[in-house]
Amino acid sequence: MYGADLTEIHDLIHESRGKDYGAEARELTRRVRRLRPDARSLLDVACGTGAHLRHFAGLFDAVAGLELSEPMVRAARRALPDVPVHTGDMRAFDIDARFDVVTCMFGSLGYATTEAELHAALAAFARHLTPGGVVAVDPWWFPETYLDGHVSADVTTVAGRTVARVSHSAREGEACRMDVHYVVADAQGGARHFTETHRISLFPRTAYEKAFRAAGLTVVYVPGPHSGRGLFLGAAPRDRATA
Template sequence: MYGADLTEIHDLIHESRGKDYGAEARELTGRVRRLRPDARSLLDVACGTGAHLRHFAGLFDRVEGLELSEPMVRAARRALPDVPVHVGDMRTFGLDARFDVVTCMFGSIGYATDEAELHATLAAFARHLNPGGVAAVDPWWFPETYLDGHVSADVTTAAGRTVARVSHSAREGPACRMDVHYVVADAHAGARHFTESHRISLFGRATYETAFRAAGLGVEYIPGLHSRRGLFLGLAP
């Protein structure tokens, strides 16, 4: 789970790597509204610091977020004081509300540790959809598209602070393990180093589609989006 150190620099480092949260939110909204033209409410599950949510807030009448990491919840609430952001686990959450759209972005669905948890997660999404609602899921890599042993490195400087990120990702059975090292430096605090380690499941496309259907959702897969991971759209009856 993401800690306080990463929360502080999360958006900065990913935006420096070219991630455009606003463009992703607008593109996803356009696709959702082809299925549900009157969609007015949205729940962003695993919303992190609210980087996508702040853009969804300008595209929908009512938005809410859900996030397991409490440091990220606090950051999202600071950034979006008028938006409800709930502490909760995507596999088991239960809110007293339904939405026209439920989103799960940035490959966060891969934190479901096995197929049973994937099914539980999509069932939770379905329970929170209005009739005719849409679940939009940005998946993690499929086994056949995952690059075993992938290394990436990035350095960015903003507002007097420099952040370096180096990651290594390796296959571990049906999942991958990604170890990430960060160095953060500024003139006042000097340099500090911390690490994060993540185990992320490598579900196949058919596994995702089976889980959508088991949750009672029709499913469509759109390739090429989100760093070529694609996008799943699940339609509630």
């Protein structure tokens, strides 16, 4: 789970690496509205600091977020004071509301540690859909597309603060372990270093599709978006009863 140190620089470092949250939100919305043209409400699960959510807020009449990390929740609430951001686990949550669209971005569903947890998360997403609603998932890498031993490095300077990020990712069984080192430096505080380790499951495409179908959703996979990880779109039947 993301801590306070990373929360402070999360969006800055990823935007410096070329991540365009606004473009991703617009493209996902375009695809979702092919399936549900009248979609008005959206829940972003594992919303982090609200980087995607702030763009979804301009594309839908009503939006909300869900996030497990308390520092990220606080950051999202500060950034989006008019948007409900709930603290909760994507594998088991109930916020007593239903949405036309439920999203889970940036490979976050890979934090499910087993296929049973993957199924639990998709079931929770589906429970929060209106009839005919759509679930959109930006997955983590599949086993065959994952680059074992991948190293990346980035440095950016904004408003007098320099942030360096170096990561190494290696396969561990059916998951990957990603160790990330950060150095943050500015004139007032000097330089400080911290690390984060993430274990992210390498579910095959078929496992995602099985979980969508088990949740009562039709599913299609769109290759290409999100740095090549692709996008899953699952639709609920129009005549289904809400829970």
